[in-house]
Amino acid sequence: MERERRIVGEVLASTSLAVAGEIITGTILISWREFFRLIPGLLVLVPVALDLRGCISSTFAARLGTGIHLGLVGRELGFNDELKQNIFAVFAQASIVGPFMGILAYALLRALKMPSASLLVLVFISTVGSVLAACIQTWITIAIAFLSAEKGLDPDNVTIPLCTMMGDFVAGGSLVIAAKLWLLMGIAGL
Secondary structure, rough: OOHHHHHHHHHHHHHHHHHHHHHHHHHHHHOHHHHOOOOOOHHHHHHHHHHHHHHHHHHHHHHHHHHHHHHOOOHHHHHHHHHHHHHHHHHHHHHHHHHHOOOOOOHHHHHHHHHOOOOHHHHHHHHHHHHHHHHHHHHHHHHHHHHHHHOOOOOHHHHHHHHHHHHHHHHHHHHHHHHHHHHHHOOOOO
C-alpha cells in the first residue's frame, strides 16, 4: 500500500504542477494574440506545435525513465551513447516534423481559401520553431528526469507530465521567436 501511495502522490503533484503551468501558458498565448495576427496562418501552427512538442518530449521522457531504471542513462554515466542516440532521435523528429507542419498548414489554409502567409514563411517559422523548441526542451527533459531520479522520485511519474507542460510553453515561445526572426529579416511578405 505504501508503494501505491507514493505513486499517487508523485503523479498528483506533477500533474497539479502541469495543470498550473498549462494555465500560465494559455495566459501567455492570449497575451500574444495581436502578434499572431501579423503573419496570416501563424495561429494555425500553434496547437500543432504545442501538441507535437508534447508528444516528442513525452516519448523522450519515457525513454529516459526506462534508461534510468535499467541503469543505461544517468548523470553519473555522463553523455553516453544511449543518451546521445535518444537526443539524436528528438532532433530528427523535430527536423522532419517542423517543415511538415508548415506545408500542411499552408495547404489547409489554401484549400479553405483562408488568408495565409507564403509556404516559405510558414515552413521557415515551423521548422525554426520546432528545432529551437527541441534544443531547449531536450535539456529541460534531461534535467527533470535526472533530478527526479536523484531525489528518489520515479521519473516515469514526474517527468512526462512536467515535460508535456514545459513543452507547450517552449513550443509557443519558439514559434514566436521564429516568427519574430522572420519579421526581423524583413521578408515577411514572401
